[in-house]
Amino acid sequence: MAYHLLQRDRAGALHLAKSLELATSHILHCEQCNNFSEYEICELCASEQRDDSMLCVVEMPADLLMMEQTQCYRGKYYVLMGRLSPLDGIGAKELHLERLQKRVQEHPCEVILATNFTVEGDATAHYLATLLQAQGIRVSRIARGLPVGGELEQVDAGTLAQAVMERREMAI
Amino acid sequence: MAYHLLQRDRAGALHLAKSLELATSHILHCEQCNNFSEYEICELCASEQRDDSMLCVVEMPADLLMMEQTQCYRGKYYVLMGRLSPLDGIGAKELHLERLQKRVQEHPCEVILATNFTVEGDATAHYLATLLQAQGIRVSRIARGLPVGGELEQVDAGTLAQAVMERREMAI
Numbered sequence: 001m002a003y004h005l006l007q008r009d010r011a012g013a014l015h016l017a018k019s020l021e022l023a024t025s026h027i028l029h030c031e032q033c034n035n036f037s038e039y040e041i042c043e044l045c046a047s048e049q050r051d052d053s054m055l056c057v058v059e060m061p062a063d064l065l066m067m068e069q070t071q072c073y074r075g076k077y078y079v080l081m082g083r084l085s086p087l088d089g090i091g092a093k094e095l096h097l098e099r100l101q102k103r104v105q106e107h108p109c110e111v112i113l114a115t116n117f118t119v120e121g122d123a124t125a126h127y128l129a130t131l132l133q134a135q136g137i138r139v140s141r142i143a144r145g146l147p148v149g150g151e152l153e154q155v156d157a158g159t160l161a162q163a164v165m166e167r168r169e170m171a172i
Numbered sequence: 173m174a175y176h177l178l179q180r181d182r183a184g185a186l187h188l189a190k191s192l193e194l195a196t197s198h199i200l201h202c203e204q205c206n207n208f209s210e211y212e213i214c215e216l217c218a219s220e221q222r223d224d225s226m227l228c229v230v231e232m233p234a235d236l237l238m239m240e241q242t243q244c245y246r247g248k249y250y251v252l253m254g255r256l257s258p259l260d261g262i263g264a265k266e267l268h269l270e271r272l273q274k275r276v277q278e279h280p281c282e283v284i285l286a287t288n289f290t291v292e293g294d295a296t297a298h299y300l301a302t303l304l305q306a307q308g309i310r311v312s313r314i315a316r317g318l319p320v321g322g323e324l325e326q327v328d329a330g331t332l333a334q335a336v337m338e339r340r341e342m343a344i
Contacts, residue, residue: 056336063324072333112339116323129342143338145315148330151288152235158320161244164228166315167284168338170301 034099035061035079044077051075055104056112057128059083059121067114075112078103083115083124092127100128101135110138117144206271207233207251216249223247227276228284229300231255231293239286247284250275255287256296264299272300273307282310289316 005013029035030042037043044050054075058064064077078100082090104111111132115121129139145163146155155163177185201207202214209215216222226247230236236249250272254262276283283304287293301311317335318327327335 058324066324066327066329066332067336070329070333070336073336112336113342114324114336117318117320118323121323125342133342139342140339141342142332142335143315143317143340144320144335145317145338146289147319147327148289148316148334151290151293152230152238152286155238155319157238157242160238160314161242162320163314163316164239164242164245164284164286166317166340167312168315168340170285170297170305170311170313 029081032103033077033079034081034096035064035077049074052107053109054112055107055109056114057100058114059116059124063114063116075109080115080124083120084127085120097128097131101131104132104135104137108137110140113139113141201253204275205249205251206253206268207236207249221246224279225281226284227279227281228286229272230286231288231296235286235288247281252287252296255292256299257292269300269303273303276304276307276309280309282312285311285313 005016026038027036028038028040030037030045031040032045033042035042035044039046051074054073055078056067056073056075057078057080058067059080059082061079061081064079067073067077080095080100082095084090084092084095111128113125113128115124115128125141129141132139144159144166146152146159152160177188198210199208200210200212202209202217203212204217205214207214207216211218223246226245227250228239228245228247229250229252230239231252231254233251233253236251239245239249252267252272254267256262256264256267283300285297285300287296287300297313301313304311316331316338318324318331324332
């Protein structure tokens, strides 16, 4: 990219430099959801269309976008900007969880943990659940199981075992 | 395969013919679980190691093998040998559900519906749930959601939406 800009598009390079400078100085973390935002409170947190009684905790801004694409969730979000990962030196302190704790203390709500189902994501979910339940918050976790359209023959044994363990009563 | 047997392995062809003849005349449906079996009651149904209080309903014998591979389920099975599929002319009659109804009447137990999460599999699960709940049977369905090791960024919107809707309270 550097060669292309220098050889063919020096004006573009200056434009990119200015945009990066602007972004670096103007983009903050939203005070409520910790996501990137140009304002102190981001548009999503400021919106009155969103349900204040649910708070979905995700790892990264990209996960928030995925959740928004489902169009089935109308609550608010909290973006961790990472996950617990002791091997990478990321512990509870580095995630600044006090912001999340303050958020649920000020606006008590159901917290939906939507961290990934990886080892780190699961560990983060368990840590958060312990932390928030001690504050008297109702905490739930998104479901684990077979994907929509999935056939038993095509899933791995671990997922099928989880799906059986986490089976739910049929409501007709 | 036909050319190979005729040209190079006529003894093998005869052996295959006899095996097929034997299988056709000797392999029945197990009276309890409807799976293929050489005996009236198959080994799995006759086993005293299996938990009689759970009955897992699957579509095909291959699904039963998948469930066994998870090594997390120690109950019994019922194999539908198909699924409701009106377009293919397979209705409730063709599945011989009276055998399943008799089975749960004689040995009341929790029924776990492990049909696929396809349109036909889901329709079959709903039909069975209505049928069995009317008999006073406790019916559950295997979980739908994110696969083990799954990340939010990698799943389709439908599965993520289901995972949020079917979220469960965290128990610490």
